[in-house]
Amino acid sequence: MASTINALKQRHNNTSKSSSVDNVGDKGYLARPSSPVKGHSAFSPVKTIFSAWSLFLAFLGIIVLITYQLHYTLPAPVFDSLNSDGQVQFSEENARKVVRHLSSDIGYRIVGTEQELETKKYLIKELSDLQENARIASLRRPQSELALPNFDMWVQVGDGSHRFDFMSKVVMKMYTNMTNIVVRLSCGPECDENAVLLNSHFDTTLGSPGAADDALGVGVMMEIIRVMSLRPAPKKNSIVFLFNGGEESLQDASHSFITTHELKDQVRAVVNLEACGTSGPEILFQANSEAMISAYGTVPYPHGTVLANDLFATGLILSDTDFRQFVDHGNLTGLDMAVYKNSYLYHTHLDLDEFMEAGLPQHMGENTLALATYLTETANLVGMESTTSIVFFDVFGLFFVSYSWATALRIHMVVGAIALVAVALQASRPTLRATVSILFSFLAALILPNFSVILLQSLGKPMQWFSHEWLSCFIFGPVSLAGMFLVQYLFHDKKASTSANELSTLSAVHMFYTICLGLASYTGFASSYVFALYSLASSIGLFHNQRRVADSRKDGLEVTRVDYTTYFVSAVMPTAYFSFVCFSLLDIFIPLTGRIGVDAPVDHIVAVLTGFITFVFCPPVLAFAHRFGSAVLRKTVVLLFLAHLFILLVTSIFVSPYNEFHPKRVFAQHLKNLTSGESMMYIAHADPGPFYEPYVADLEDMFSVKAIFRSPDNNPGDWNAIYPFNQFLESYVIDTTPYIKAQTENRTIAQSVAPLTHYVQEAPRLVAEKVSYDPKTGIRKLTVLCTHPNYIWTVASFDTHLVSWSLSSSEPFDHQSHYVIRHVGGYMSDGWRLDLEYLASGPDDRLTIELTAMETEGFGKDVERELVGSGDIGVMRKILSSRPPWVTLTYFGTTVSRFQL
Incomplete structure (x- = not known):
């Protein structure tokens, strides 16, 4: 055996020396003049190249598979309430019972509906049962053991208003009868002075039963209350659980709590639980204080990075959470955590418990319970200051790292110094030519995929990447690599x-990321820790290479070469870390970008994102491309382009952007215009994309009416019921009057020439009271009263120069403006009032207000309000029955009227 190993070593040494000698000149490994010996196989340069590439790519593939496993592995669900030692533990099954009841049994829990009332009653009953169980457990507890926590509960019902700027629009919000259910666990008065707030919302958006968003958060909090109420009382701080009833209505309930509830001044920090997906681990995507970020380091399954924090802060993601209200109105610091993978089902009818991944509630629950325990037992909640100058990230979900920006700068200086030492010792030998080539390779990686976008769009195949998060890398990755x-x-x-080309290119990669590190550090970019990692990995690789080729000097061989193992050393850290982060990047960006729709350059956005991923994935691959000479490099480029064209052909033929579990969102609104008498069905895609017009054509055939196109620019009030989202909705409008008259059993209505809207009863109304006009100031005053029985959401819009109003949240603009005021109320809220003062030309200069109101019925069911036998009930049923499987439909009925007050 020893002789065999020595023979292999000798053969390796001879091969290495020969390779070093032959590896001179542009042809690299192809320049091997020796002839084959009779009886032995000839040296195969193709085999050598193939073997080298295969081994390196296999190494990268193994890294990706390992990081994939680390990224998506969730803890095993726990089904028992007690562990083997008889101690209370977090149970996913208990949390899922709440999720299933809220999302499946109750369904669409929209503010103002009966389902909202049912939800409130259910939560109060379940929490009361937990309170009673804790009371009984406390009575049975031996005197020698620590006492259980005090269990207090409130049901807050409040009115209020606030300004909510969203999607580049100013929205004035009014709310009435907004419900919050509040629970506090504490050790008594000494704990009550300082509290941490745990928040989730029990309402849902219009088109979704909301299993993940946010019944999951509610179920997790309910289970944490059970666990903590049966454990010894917190030693230091109390914990407040807020089940808020109005997040989807633009964060009304959280605003009500943080501005008016009696506990608001005791709360020092907040942990918000949200979701925009249904699987994978939840992520920490917003954090604004060093103390709370440090607290997150105590969770068993950390998953968060300042990259997500920086990304969310840019506003590129058109989403928001209650965290905003707690920060803006409560001046709180805290953490915002959300489930985010598979957000294709987000805000759709498919957000059900059955599609929620096993282990997800356990993951969120154990993390949140650990946070709650640390924040009540150990943390100092007093004097926490808000800051964004914190670097934090998890390492493969195994542990959490956080440090201040000052520490980051010191680390960056050390990494930069190591890079300079590498250059000084000639381990790194960058040339200007090679360094410039890295920059141009980066630009090529970003730019070239956009030509493929142009090709796909010319073939009528946009958004080919939408149906799977990873598909963009498959479509655009080869052309990005070819460009590089x-x-x-x-x-x-x-x-x-x-x-020499190899070494200078590898050194140039080293220099590129070191320069990026310097620039990012200078600008204060917290995510610059990634550049530090890349620079350090390159330095380590180059020092390793210098040591490996040191013996070559003794033999008089060229020392400006790259040892094969150097690529593995240089790649392992950046490729492993970026692969782990890349899964999150794709999970967030692909579904949400696709939802923007083709009216925006989404294909180009994804193409650029893919190019960035391709470039950053494995930095030393640019040097590896030179290893076999320019001739092989040229052939590699050709093969990549051919592979890319083949992939485009295959995906164009066999891949569709939409399917049942990657659906296209469509809005349907049956609008009755009480002023004009029109009864119209509005169809709009929430995310403009392909295959929309055929769906409209099918609806035209069903209703036997030609659709009329209406743009949001020329008809901004068409979708006022969901302002400000209405600015994105291009509509096809179908007159439903012929269909309703043909279907109704009421022959009087069928034969009547009066508009169908004539038969609408208890329609929303506006009236003016206390009207006055001051000729000296030109100010006209009035009180607007709105009544809307059986309608839930109203939107009042008007144009005027307001002087004052009764909204306490902000002052009106000091010039003629367009105002949109959204009102939402809890169940049985059927009216509101608003005092206005505006500049008028005279006492008869009335204010024109357009009022849009949303009907109560129809959410989550195939029914809609019937207009006293008019047959209107069948319109939505027909729309639903004709829905293709790749379409998810959000539908509602509305009325609109104009009033002169």
């Missing part, structure tokens, strides 16, 4: 040896 390699081919120095 093409630049390297053009910059390949044919006067230098292949080995």
Whole structure:
């Protein structure tokens, strides 16, 4: 055996020396003049190249598989309320019972509906049962053991208003009878002075039963209350659980709590539980204080990075959470955590418990319970200051790292110094030519996929990447890589040896990321820790390479070469970490970008994102491309382009952007215009994309009416019921009058020439009271009273120069403006009032207000309000029955009227 190993070592040494000698000149490993010996196989340069690439790619593939497993592995669900030692523990099954009841048994829990009332009653009963169980457990507890916590509960019902700027629009919000259910666990008065707030919302958006968003958060909080109420009381701080009843109505309930509830001044920090997906781990995506970020380090399954924090802060993601209200109105610091993978089902009828991944509630529950325990037992909640100058990230979900920006700068200086030492010791040998080539390779990686976008769009195949998060890498990755390699081919120095090209390119990669680190540090970019990792990994790789080739000097061989193992050393850290982060990046960006729709350059956005991923994934691959000379590099570029064209052909034929579990969102609104008498069905895609017009054509055939196109620019009030989202909705409008008259059993209505809206009863109304006009100031005053029985959401819009109003949240603009005031009320809220003062030309200069109101019935069911036998009930049923499986439908009925007050 020993002789065999020695023989293999000798063969390896001879091969290495020969390779070093032959690896001179532009042809690299192809320049091997020796002839095959009779009886032995000839040396195969193709085999050598294939073996080298295969081993390196296999190594990268193994890294991706390992990080994939680490990223998506969730804890095993726990079904028992007690562990083997008889101690209370978090149970996913208990949390899911709440989720199933809320999302499946109750369904669409929209503010103002009967389902909202049912939800409130259910939560109060369940929490009261937990309170009673805790009381009984406390009575049975031996005197020698620590006491259980005090269990207090409130039901807050409040009115209020607030300004909510969203989607570049100003929205004035009014709310009445907004419900919050509040629970506090504490050790008594000494704990009550300082509290941490745990928040989730029990309402849902219009088109969804909301299993993940946010019945999951509610179920997790209910289970944490059970666990903590049966454990010894917190030693230091109390914990307040807020089940808020109005987040989807633009964060009304959280505003009500943080501005008016009696506990608001005791709360020092907040942990918000949200969801925009149904699987994978939840992520910490917003954090604004060092103390709370440090607290997150105590969770068993950390998953969060300042990258997500920086991304969310840019506003590129058109979403928001209650966290905003707690920060803006409560001046709180805290953490915002959300489930985010598979957000294709977000805000759709498919957000059900059956599609929620096993282990997800356990993951969120154990993390949140650990946070709650630390914040009540150990943390100092007094004096926590808000800051964004914190670097934090998890390492493969195994542990959490956080440090201040000052510490980050010191780390960056050390990493930069190591890079300079590498250059000084000639381990790194960047040339200007090679360094410029890296920059151009980066630009090529971003730009070239956009030409593929143009090709796909010319073929009528946009958004081919939408149906799977990883598909964009498959479609655009090869052309990005081809662009990177093409630049390297053009910059390949044919006067230098292949080995020299390798080393200078690897050194240039090192220099590129070191320069990026310096620039990012100078600008205060917290996510610059990634550049530090890349620079450090390159330095380590280059020092490793210098040590490996040191023996070559003794033999008089060229030392400006790259040892094969250097690529593995240089790639392992950046590729492993970025692969782990990349899964999150794709999970967030692909579904949400696709939902923007083709009216925006979403294909180009995804193409650029994919190019960035391709470039950053494995930095040393640019040097590896030079390893076999320019001829092989040229052939590699050609093969990548051909592979890319083949992939485009296959995906164009066999791949569709939408399917049942990656659906296209469509809004349907049956609007009755009480002023004009029209009864119209509005169809709009919430995310403009392909295959929309055929669906409209099918509806035209069903209703036997030609649809009329209406743009939001020329008809801004068409979808006022969901302002400000209405600005994105291009509509096809179908007159439903012929269908309703043909279907109704009421022959009087069928034969009547009066508009169908004539038969609408208890329609929303506006009246003016206390009207006055001051000729000296030109100010007209009035009180607007709105009554809307059986309607839930109203939107009043008007144009005037307001002087004052009764909304306490903000002052009106000091010039003529367009105002949109949204009102939402809890169940049985059927009216509101608003005092206005505006500049008028005279006492008869009335204010024109357009009032849009949403009907109560129809959410989550195939029914709609019937207009006293008019047959209107069948319109939505027909729309629903004709829905293709790749369409998810959000539908509601509305009325609109104009009033002169």
